[in-house]
Amino acid sequence: MYTPSLHAIPELSEGVRVCWDHEEHAHLLLYPNGMVVLNPFVSKLLRLCNGQLSINQIITQFNSARPDDLSDEELLVELDTAVKRGWLNLR
Numbered sequence: 001m002y003t004p005s006l007h008a009i010p011e012l013s014e015g016v017r018v019c020w021d022h023e024e025h026a027h028l029l030l031y032p033n034g035m036v037v038l039n040p041f042v043s044k045l046l047r048l049c050n051g052q053l054s055i056n057q058i059i060t061q062f063n064s065a066r067p068d069d070l071s072d073e074e075l076l077v078e079l080d081t082a083v084k085r086g087w088l089n090l091r
Contacts, residue, residue, distance in 0.1 A: 041070055
């Protein structure tokens, strides 16, 4: 697994957005080639990737609300997956 700097700032890639779907009762990730129904944890994580917070700040905010849901390592794996799929850019 590639581990980006905890100071990197993730943001959704161009053409990618997270929105609520009333029929699915879940957040969707919409991207140019399709869509994905997000589980609540990944939805919250991706919504924090607003281009203003570092990975370290995102992990802190995520864990402050629900500290036992996912480990820091699991959050980094989810972020890494989103970058590899082209859903997130890091700067």
